[in-house]
Amino acid sequence: MIDSIILQANQNPLQGSLRVPGDKSISHRAVMFGAMAKGKTTVSGFLLGDDCLSTISCFRKLGVDIQVTGTNVTINSDGMENWNEPIEILDTGNSGTTTRLMLGILAGSHLHSVLVGDESIAKRPMKRVIDPLRQMGAQITGRSGGQFTPLAVQGTKLTAIDYKMPVASAQVKSAILLAGLRAKGITIVRESEVSRDHTERMLRQFGAQLTSANGVIQFPGGQMLTGTHVDVPGDISSAAFFLVAGVIAKGSLIRLIHVGLNPTRTGILDVLKQMGAQLEIEPNDSESEEPTGSVTIRSSELKGIEIGGDLIPRLIDEIPIIALLATQAHGTTIIKNAEELKVKETDRIAAVVDELRKLGANIEATDDGMIIKGPVTLSGGKLQSYGDHRIGMMAAIASVVSTQPIEIEQASCISVSYPNFFEHLKTVSSFETLR
Numbered sequence: 001m002i003d004s005i006i007l008q009a010n011q012n013p014l015q016g017s018l019r020v021p022g023d024k025s026i027s028h029r030a031v032m033f034g035a036m037a038k039g040k041t042t043v044s045g046f047l048l049g050d051d052c053l054s055t056i057s058c059f060r061k062l063g064v065d066i067q068v069t070g071t072n073v074t075i076n077s078d079g080m081e082n083w084n085e086p087i088e089i090l091d092t093g094n095s096g097t098t099t100r101l102m103l104g105i106l107a108g109s110h111l112h113s114v115l116v117g118d119e120s121i122a123k124r125p126m127k128r129v130i131d132p133l134r135q136m137g138a139q140i141t142g143r144s145g146g147q148f149t150p151l152a153v154q155g156t157k158l159t160a161i162d163y164k165m166p167v168a169s170a171q172v173k174s175a176i177l178l179a180g181l182r183a184k185g186i187t188i189v190r191e192s193e194v195s196r197d198h199t200e201r202m203l204r205q206f207g208a209q210l211t212s213a214n215g216v217i218q219f220p221g222g223q224m225l226t227g228t229h230v231d232v233p234g235d236i237s238s239a240a241f242f243l244v245a246g247v248i249a250k251g252s253l254i255r256l257i258h259v260g261l262n263p264t265r266t267g268i269l270d271v272l273k274q275m276g277a278q279l280e281i282e283p284n285d286s287e288s289e290e291p292t293g294s295v296t297i298r299s300s301e302l303k304g305i306e307i308g309g310d311l312i313p314r315l316i317d318e319i320p321i322i323a324l325l326a327t328q329a330h331g332t333t334i335i336k337n338a339e340e341l342k343v344k345e346t347d348r349i350a351a352v353v354d355e356l357r358k359l360g361a362n363i364e365a366t367d368d369g370m371i372i373k374g375p376v377t378l379s380g381g382k383l384q385s386y387g388d389h390r391i392g393m394m395a396a397i398a399s400v401v402s403t404q405p406i407e408i409e410q411a412s413c414i415s416v417s418y419p420n421f422f423e424h425l426k427t428v429s430s431f432e433t434l435r
Protein backbone atom coordinates (compact mmCIF):
# COMPACT_ATOMS: atom_id res chain seq x y z
CA MET A 1 0.00 0.00 0.00
CA ILE A 2 1.33 3.44 -0.94
CA ASP A 3 1.13 5.67 2.09
CA SER A 4 2.41 8.89 0.64
CA ILE A 5 0.84 12.05 -0.69
CA ILE A 6 2.26 14.61 -3.11
CA LEU A 7 1.18 18.20 -2.59
CA GLN A 8 1.35 20.64 -5.45
CA ALA A 9 3.41 23.75 -4.63
CA ASN A 10 0.77 26.37 -3.92
CA GLN A 11 1.78 29.96 -3.52
CA ASN A 12 -1.76 31.36 -3.76
CA PRO A 13 -3.45 33.15 -0.84
CA LEU A 14 -5.44 31.06 1.64
CA GLN A 15 -8.94 32.23 2.55
CA GLY A 16 -11.74 30.87 4.69
CA SER A 17 -13.14 29.87 8.02
CA LEU A 18 -12.56 26.50 9.70
CA ARG A 19 -13.67 24.70 12.80
CA VAL A 20 -10.77 22.40 13.57
CA PRO A 21 -11.50 19.01 15.18
CA GLY A 22 -11.87 18.61 18.92
CA ASP A 23 -9.01 19.00 21.34
CA LYS A 24 -7.09 15.74 21.69
CA SER A 25 -6.17 16.18 25.36
CA ILE A 26 -9.73 17.09 26.36
CA SER A 27 -11.29 14.30 24.24
CA HIS A 28 -9.13 11.64 25.93
CA ARG A 29 -9.94 12.96 29.36
CA ALA A 30 -13.69 13.22 28.65
CA VAL A 31 -13.82 9.47 27.93
CA MET A 32 -11.56 8.56 30.84
CA PHE A 33 -13.49 10.68 33.35
CA GLY A 34 -16.84 9.53 31.96
CA ALA A 35 -15.74 5.92 32.40
CA MET A 36 -14.52 6.53 35.96
CA ALA A 37 -17.64 8.48 36.95
CA LYS A 38 -21.00 7.08 37.97
CA GLY A 39 -23.86 7.84 35.62
CA LYS A 40 -24.16 9.19 32.13
CA THR A 41 -21.60 11.44 30.47
CA THR A 42 -22.23 13.09 27.12
CA VAL A 43 -19.45 14.56 25.04
CA SER A 44 -19.85 16.86 22.04
CA GLY A 45 -17.13 17.87 19.57
CA PHE A 46 -15.15 14.71 20.34
CA LEU A 47 -12.00 14.17 18.26
CA LEU A 48 -12.40 11.04 16.15
CA GLY A 49 -8.62 10.78 15.75
CA ASP A 50 -6.84 7.45 16.09
CA ASP A 51 -5.38 8.34 19.51
CA CYS A 52 -8.76 9.09 21.11
CA LEU A 53 -10.30 5.99 19.49
CA SER A 54 -7.56 3.99 21.25
CA THR A 55 -8.78 5.41 24.57
CA ILE A 56 -12.37 4.40 23.77
CA SER A 57 -11.28 0.89 22.83
CA CYS A 58 -9.37 0.46 26.14
CA PHE A 59 -12.41 1.41 28.21
CA ARG A 60 -14.73 -0.82 26.21
CA LYS A 61 -12.43 -3.71 27.16
CA LEU A 62 -13.10 -2.79 30.80
CA GLY A 63 -16.81 -3.23 30.12
CA VAL A 64 -17.75 0.45 29.90
CA ASP A 65 -20.66 1.23 27.55
CA ILE A 66 -19.46 3.89 25.06
CA GLN A 67 -21.57 4.94 22.07
CA VAL A 68 -20.18 7.12 19.30
CA THR A 69 -22.47 9.00 16.90
CA GLY A 70 -20.54 11.41 14.73
CA THR A 71 -18.59 13.58 17.12
CA ASN A 72 -21.02 12.93 20.00
CA VAL A 73 -20.03 10.30 22.53
CA THR A 74 -22.18 8.88 25.32
CA ILE A 75 -20.62 6.99 28.19
CA ASN A 76 -22.72 5.03 30.67
CA SER A 77 -20.77 3.77 33.63
CA ASP A 78 -21.48 2.34 37.08
CA GLY A 79 -18.20 3.84 38.23
CA MET A 80 -14.70 2.42 38.10
CA GLU A 81 -15.27 0.04 40.99
CA ASN A 82 -17.62 -1.88 38.68
CA TRP A 83 -15.26 -2.25 35.72
CA ASN A 84 -14.49 -5.76 34.48
CA GLU A 85 -11.02 -7.24 34.55
CA PRO A 86 -9.96 -7.17 30.87
CA ILE A 87 -9.30 -10.53 29.23
CA GLU A 88 -7.48 -8.83 26.38
CA ILE A 89 -4.52 -6.47 26.36
CA LEU A 90 -5.33 -2.76 26.35
CA ASP A 91 -3.88 -1.41 23.09
CA THR A 92 -2.96 2.26 23.45
CA GLY A 93 -1.81 2.60 19.81
CA ASN A 94 0.36 5.67 19.23
CA SER A 95 -1.04 7.54 22.23
CA GLY A 96 1.27 8.65 25.03
CA THR A 97 -1.66 10.31 26.81
CA THR A 98 -3.70 7.08 26.81
CA THR A 99 -0.75 5.01 28.03
CA ARG A 100 0.39 7.33 30.80
CA LEU A 101 -3.01 8.40 32.13
CA MET A 102 -4.33 4.81 32.03
CA LEU A 103 -1.37 3.75 34.19
CA GLY A 104 -2.47 6.23 36.86
CA ILE A 105 -6.11 5.19 36.60
CA LEU A 106 -5.48 1.43 36.62
CA ALA A 107 -2.89 1.56 39.42
CA GLY A 108 -5.62 2.33 41.97
CA SER A 109 -8.28 0.03 40.48
CA HIS A 110 -9.15 -3.53 41.59
CA LEU A 111 -8.03 -4.99 38.23
CA HIS A 112 -5.09 -6.66 36.56
CA SER A 113 -4.38 -5.26 33.11
CA VAL A 114 -1.68 -5.14 30.45
CA LEU A 115 -0.94 -2.05 28.36
CA VAL A 116 0.75 -2.26 24.95
CA GLY A 117 1.17 0.40 22.27
CA ASP A 118 2.83 0.70 18.88
CA GLU A 119 6.57 0.83 18.08
CA SER A 120 6.78 4.54 18.92
CA ILE A 121 5.09 4.02 22.32
CA ALA A 122 7.52 1.17 23.06
CA LYS A 123 10.36 3.71 22.90
CA ARG A 124 8.76 6.43 25.01
CA PRO A 125 9.83 6.80 28.65
CA MET A 126 7.30 5.45 31.14
CA LYS A 127 9.61 5.63 34.17
CA ARG A 128 8.59 9.26 34.69
CA VAL A 129 5.06 8.02 35.48
CA ILE A 130 5.92 4.70 37.07
CA ASP A 131 8.36 6.17 39.62
CA PRO A 132 5.79 8.42 41.33
CA LEU A 133 3.06 5.77 40.99
CA ARG A 134 5.31 3.20 42.69
CA GLN A 135 5.90 5.73 45.48
CA MET A 136 2.10 5.67 45.93
CA GLY A 137 2.25 1.88 46.21
CA ALA A 138 1.43 0.96 42.60
CA GLN A 139 2.33 -2.54 41.40
CA ILE A 140 3.56 -2.14 37.85
CA THR A 141 6.00 -4.35 35.99
CA GLY A 142 7.30 -4.01 32.47
CA ARG A 143 10.18 -4.16 30.06
CA SER A 144 13.55 -2.89 31.35
CA GLY A 145 12.37 -2.89 34.96
CA GLY A 146 9.11 -1.13 34.11
CA GLN A 147 10.55 1.64 31.97
CA PHE A 148 8.85 0.67 28.72
CA THR A 149 5.72 -1.03 27.40
CA PRO A 150 4.38 -3.71 27.55
CA LEU A 151 3.41 -2.86 31.13
CA ALA A 152 1.36 -4.99 33.52
CA VAL A 153 -0.59 -3.26 36.27
CA GLN A 154 -1.97 -5.08 39.30
CA GLY A 155 -4.40 -2.57 40.79
CA THR A 156 -4.02 -2.04 44.51
CA LYS A 157 -4.72 0.39 47.38
CA LEU A 158 -2.64 3.55 46.99
CA THR A 159 -1.39 6.21 49.38
CA ALA A 160 -1.16 9.89 48.46
CA ILE A 161 2.25 11.50 47.87
CA ASP A 162 3.67 15.00 47.79
CA TYR A 163 5.49 15.09 44.46
CA LYS A 164 7.75 17.72 42.94
CA MET A 165 7.68 17.32 39.16
CA PRO A 166 11.15 16.81 37.64
CA VAL A 167 9.83 17.62 34.11
CA ALA A 168 6.97 19.85 32.96
CA SER A 169 4.55 17.14 31.82
CA ALA A 170 0.77 17.19 31.95
CA GLN A 171 0.73 13.45 31.33
CA VAL A 172 2.82 12.76 34.45
CA LYS A 173 0.85 15.27 36.53
CA SER A 174 -2.44 13.76 35.34
CA ALA A 175 -1.37 10.16 36.00
CA ILE A 176 -0.53 11.11 39.61
CA LEU A 177 -3.78 13.03 40.11
CA LEU A 178 -5.91 10.24 38.64
CA ALA A 179 -4.16 7.72 40.89
CA GLY A 180 -4.75 10.21 43.72
CA LEU A 181 -8.51 10.01 43.17
CA ARG A 182 -8.47 6.54 44.77
CA ALA A 183 -5.55 7.09 47.15
CA LYS A 184 -5.66 7.57 50.90
CA GLY A 185 -4.73 11.13 51.87
CA ILE A 186 -4.12 14.37 50.00
CA THR A 187 -2.13 14.08 46.77
CA ILE A 188 0.07 17.13 46.20
CA VAL A 189 1.78 17.88 42.88
CA ARG A 190 4.27 20.76 42.62
CA GLU A 191 5.11 22.14 39.19
CA SER A 192 7.91 24.63 38.57
CA GLU A 193 6.56 25.32 35.08
CA VAL A 194 2.83 25.01 34.66
CA SER A 195 1.73 22.38 32.12
CA ARG A 196 -1.72 22.09 30.53
CA ASP A 197 -4.40 21.95 33.24
CA HIS A 198 -7.26 20.09 31.53
CA THR A 199 -7.21 17.34 34.17
CA GLU A 200 -7.63 19.80 37.03
CA ARG A 201 -10.47 21.61 35.23
CA MET A 202 -12.24 18.39 34.31
CA LEU A 203 -11.95 16.91 37.81
CA ARG A 204 -13.90 19.94 39.03
CA GLN A 205 -16.40 19.56 36.20
CA PHE A 206 -17.08 15.97 37.32
CA GLY A 207 -17.71 17.19 40.86
CA ALA A 208 -14.34 16.69 42.58
CA GLN A 209 -12.77 19.22 44.95
CA LEU A 210 -9.20 20.28 44.30
CA THR A 211 -7.15 23.42 44.78
CA SER A 212 -4.49 24.77 42.46
CA ALA A 213 -2.42 27.87 43.16
CA ASN A 214 1.16 28.97 42.47
CA GLY A 215 2.07 25.68 40.83
CA VAL A 216 0.81 23.55 43.73
CA ILE A 217 -2.18 21.25 43.25
CA GLN A 218 -3.80 19.63 46.28
CA PHE A 219 -6.26 16.84 45.71
CA PRO A 220 -7.92 14.90 48.57
CA GLY A 221 -8.37 11.20 47.70
CA GLY A 222 -11.50 9.05 47.97
CA GLN A 223 -13.75 11.37 45.97
CA MET A 224 -16.49 10.21 43.61
CA LEU A 225 -16.93 11.54 40.09
CA THR A 226 -20.41 12.12 38.67
CA GLY A 227 -21.24 11.96 34.95
CA THR A 228 -21.75 15.29 33.21
CA HIS A 229 -21.63 16.98 29.78
CA VAL A 230 -18.30 17.92 28.19
CA ASP A 231 -18.17 20.26 25.19
CA VAL A 232 -14.80 19.73 23.52
CA PRO A 233 -13.48 22.90 21.85
CA GLY A 234 -11.34 22.83 18.70
CA ASP A 235 -7.74 21.86 19.32
CA ILE A 236 -5.42 24.87 19.30
CA SER A 237 -2.59 22.48 18.44
CA SER A 238 -4.46 21.62 15.20
CA ALA A 239 -5.46 25.24 14.62
CA ALA A 240 -1.75 26.13 14.84
CA PHE A 241 -1.11 24.56 11.41
CA PHE A 242 -3.66 26.84 9.75
CA LEU A 243 -2.58 29.89 11.76
CA VAL A 244 0.94 29.41 10.43
CA ALA A 245 -0.33 28.68 6.89
CA GLY A 246 -2.38 31.90 7.00
CA VAL A 247 0.46 34.08 8.22
CA ILE A 248 3.16 32.80 5.83
CA ALA A 249 1.13 32.53 2.58
CA LYS A 250 0.95 36.04 1.10
CA GLY A 251 -2.48 37.72 0.88
CA SER A 252 -4.17 35.19 3.20
CA LEU A 253 -6.92 35.56 5.77
CA ILE A 254 -8.02 32.59 7.88
CA ARG A 255 -10.54 32.50 10.70
CA LEU A 256 -10.67 29.60 13.14
CA ILE A 257 -13.84 29.29 15.18
CA HIS A 258 -14.61 27.64 18.54
CA VAL A 259 -10.95 26.99 19.35
CA GLY A 260 -9.80 26.19 22.87
CA LEU A 261 -8.08 29.22 24.42
CA ASN A 262 -6.96 27.68 27.71
CA PRO A 263 -4.01 29.89 28.75
CA THR A 264 -1.86 26.81 29.43
CA ARG A 265 -2.11 26.05 25.68
CA THR A 266 -1.97 29.43 23.95
CA GLY A 267 1.82 29.87 23.71
CA ILE A 268 1.51 29.72 19.91
CA LEU A 269 -0.63 32.90 19.96
CA ASP A 270 2.00 34.69 22.08
CA VAL A 271 4.72 33.62 19.64
CA LEU A 272 2.74 34.76 16.59
CA LYS A 273 2.10 38.16 18.23
CA GLN A 274 5.74 38.59 19.23
CA MET A 275 6.84 37.75 15.70
CA GLY A 276 4.58 40.49 14.36
CA ALA A 277 1.56 38.53 13.08
CA GLN A 278 -1.73 40.39 12.56
CA LEU A 279 -3.88 38.32 14.84
CA GLU A 280 -7.32 38.94 16.28
CA ILE A 281 -8.60 36.92 19.23
CA GLU A 282 -12.30 37.08 20.12
CA PRO A 283 -13.10 35.14 23.30
CA ASN A 284 -16.54 33.48 23.48
CA ASP A 285 -18.82 34.24 26.42
CA SER A 286 -19.31 30.91 28.09
CA GLU A 287 -19.60 29.40 31.52
CA SER A 288 -17.74 26.24 30.65
CA GLU A 289 -14.50 25.22 32.37
CA GLU A 290 -12.46 25.57 29.17
CA PRO A 291 -12.22 29.04 27.58
CA THR A 292 -12.90 29.20 23.82
CA GLY A 293 -13.03 31.78 21.06
CA SER A 294 -12.25 32.65 17.46
CA VAL A 295 -8.86 33.56 16.06
CA THR A 296 -8.36 35.42 12.79
CA ILE A 297 -4.97 35.71 11.15
CA ARG A 298 -3.69 37.68 8.15
CA SER A 299 -0.45 37.14 6.31
CA SER A 300 2.19 39.37 7.87
CA GLU A 301 5.85 40.33 7.86
CA LEU A 302 7.50 38.37 10.64
CA LYS A 303 10.63 38.73 12.71
CA GLY A 304 12.71 36.06 14.47
CA ILE A 305 12.43 35.79 18.28
CA GLU A 306 13.73 33.73 21.19
CA ILE A 307 11.37 31.07 22.60
CA GLY A 308 12.17 29.31 25.88
CA GLY A 309 11.51 29.03 29.62
CA ASP A 310 7.96 28.68 30.88
CA LEU A 311 6.57 29.36 27.40
CA ILE A 312 7.76 25.92 26.27
CA PRO A 313 5.12 23.76 28.04
CA ARG A 314 2.46 26.16 26.64
CA LEU A 315 3.44 25.34 23.05
CA ILE A 316 5.37 22.08 23.23
CA ASP A 317 3.30 20.36 20.50
CA GLU A 318 3.48 23.42 18.22
CA ILE A 319 7.28 23.55 17.92
CA PRO A 320 7.48 21.69 14.58
CA ILE A 321 5.11 24.19 12.93
CA ILE A 322 6.80 27.12 14.73
CA ALA A 323 10.08 25.98 13.17
CA LEU A 324 8.49 26.20 9.71
CA LEU A 325 7.10 29.64 10.66
CA ALA A 326 10.59 30.78 11.65
CA THR A 327 12.00 29.88 8.23
CA GLN A 328 9.79 32.67 6.83
CA ALA A 329 10.66 35.30 9.48
CA HIS A 330 13.37 37.93 9.16
CA GLY A 331 16.30 37.23 11.47
CA THR A 332 17.13 34.45 13.88
CA THR A 333 14.68 32.39 15.93
CA ILE A 334 16.13 30.47 18.85
CA ILE A 335 14.06 27.70 20.47
CA LYS A 336 15.58 26.55 23.76
CA ASN A 337 14.67 24.54 26.90
CA ALA A 338 12.72 22.14 24.66
CA GLU A 339 14.64 18.89 25.24
CA GLU A 340 11.27 17.18 25.86
CA LEU A 341 10.87 17.18 22.07
CA LYS A 342 13.33 14.30 21.90
CA VAL A 343 10.85 11.95 23.61
CA LYS A 344 7.68 12.77 21.68
CA GLU A 345 6.16 10.51 18.98
CA THR A 346 9.59 10.77 17.38
CA ASP A 347 12.70 12.84 18.20
CA ARG A 348 11.13 16.07 17.01
CA ILE A 349 14.35 18.11 17.14
CA ALA A 350 16.10 15.75 14.72
CA ALA A 351 13.00 15.21 12.56
CA VAL A 352 12.18 18.91 12.14
CA VAL A 353 15.78 19.88 11.39
CA ASP A 354 16.35 17.03 8.91
CA GLU A 355 13.10 17.55 7.02
CA LEU A 356 13.15 21.36 6.83
CA ARG A 357 16.78 21.21 5.63
CA LYS A 358 15.63 19.07 2.72
CA LEU A 359 13.55 22.10 1.64
CA GLY A 360 16.56 24.41 1.94
CA ALA A 361 15.84 25.86 5.40
CA ASN A 362 18.71 27.35 7.39
CA ILE A 363 18.14 25.41 10.61
CA GLU A 364 20.44 23.79 13.10
CA ALA A 365 19.76 21.46 16.02
CA THR A 366 20.96 22.29 19.54
CA ASP A 367 20.87 20.10 22.65
CA ASP A 368 17.60 21.62 23.79
CA GLY A 369 16.02 23.03 20.66
CA MET A 370 16.99 24.62 17.36
CA ILE A 371 18.22 27.81 15.71
CA ILE A 372 16.51 28.96 12.51
CA LYS A 373 17.56 31.82 10.24
CA GLY A 374 15.19 33.37 7.74
CA PRO A 375 13.59 34.22 5.51
CA VAL A 376 14.41 31.40 3.10
CA THR A 377 12.52 30.40 -0.05
CA LEU A 378 11.64 26.76 0.44
CA SER A 379 12.00 24.36 -2.46
CA GLY A 380 10.27 20.98 -2.56
CA GLY A 381 11.11 17.31 -2.27
CA LYS A 382 10.31 14.10 -0.52
CA LEU A 383 9.81 14.47 3.23
CA GLN A 384 9.44 11.80 5.88
CA SER A 385 6.78 12.08 8.61
CA TYR A 386 8.46 9.37 10.74
CA GLY A 387 4.90 8.25 11.50
CA ASP A 388 4.52 11.44 13.57
CA HIS A 389 1.32 13.36 12.81
CA ARG A 390 2.74 16.78 13.65
CA ILE A 391 5.81 16.29 11.45
CA GLY A 392 3.51 15.16 8.61
CA MET A 393 1.33 18.29 8.96
CA MET A 394 4.38 20.56 9.16
CA ALA A 395 5.55 19.10 5.83
CA ALA A 396 2.10 19.62 4.27
CA ILE A 397 1.88 23.26 5.37
CA ALA A 398 5.33 23.92 3.86
CA SER A 399 3.62 23.44 0.47
CA VAL A 400 1.75 26.76 0.88
CA VAL A 401 5.06 28.59 0.34
CA SER A 402 7.25 26.01 -1.45
CA THR A 403 8.32 26.49 -5.05
CA GLN A 404 8.13 22.77 -5.90
CA PRO A 405 5.77 19.90 -4.95
CA ILE A 406 6.24 18.21 -1.57
CA GLU A 407 5.83 14.48 -1.15
CA ILE A 408 5.09 13.24 2.38
CA GLU A 409 5.81 9.64 3.27
CA GLN A 410 3.64 7.85 5.85
CA ALA A 411 1.08 10.66 5.54
CA SER A 412 -1.77 8.59 7.01
CA CYS A 413 -0.36 9.16 10.53
CA ILE A 414 -1.97 12.63 10.36
CA SER A 415 -5.26 10.97 11.33
CA VAL A 416 -3.86 10.52 14.85
CA SER A 417 -4.97 14.05 15.68
CA TYR A 418 -6.50 15.60 12.52
CA PRO A 419 -8.44 13.09 10.39
CA ASN A 420 -9.87 15.75 8.01
CA PHE A 421 -6.67 17.78 7.70
CA PHE A 422 -6.41 17.54 3.90
CA GLU A 423 -10.11 18.41 3.44
CA HIS A 424 -9.54 21.52 5.54
CA LEU A 425 -6.45 22.40 3.52
CA LYS A 426 -8.64 22.18 0.43
CA THR A 427 -11.31 24.39 2.03
CA VAL A 428 -8.90 27.29 2.50
CA SER A 429 -6.63 26.85 -0.50
CA SER A 430 -6.53 25.83 -4.10
CA PHE A 431 -4.42 22.95 -2.83
CA GLU A 432 -4.15 19.91 -5.07
CA THR A 433 -2.66 16.53 -4.52
CA LEU A 434 -0.73 14.97 -7.35
CA ARG A 435 -1.26 11.60 -5.71
Ligand code: S3P
Pocket residue numbers: 024025026097168169170171172174196316317340
Ligand atom coordinates in the same frame (compact mmCIF):
# COMPACT_ATOMS: atom_id res chain seq x y z
C1 S3P B 1 -0.55 15.92 26.68
C2 S3P B 1 0.56 16.42 27.27
C3 S3P B 1 1.80 16.73 26.54
C4 S3P B 1 1.57 16.81 25.05
C5 S3P B 1 0.73 15.68 24.54
C6 S3P B 1 -0.62 15.68 25.23
C7 S3P B 1 -1.75 15.64 27.51
O1 S3P B 1 2.75 15.71 26.78
O2 S3P B 1 2.80 16.85 24.36
O3 S3P B 1 0.54 15.81 23.14
O4 S3P B 1 -2.84 15.43 26.95
O5 S3P B 1 -1.62 15.63 28.74
P1 S3P B 1 3.71 15.73 28.06
O6 S3P B 1 2.88 15.57 29.26
O7 S3P B 1 4.64 14.57 27.87
O8 S3P B 1 4.42 17.05 28.00
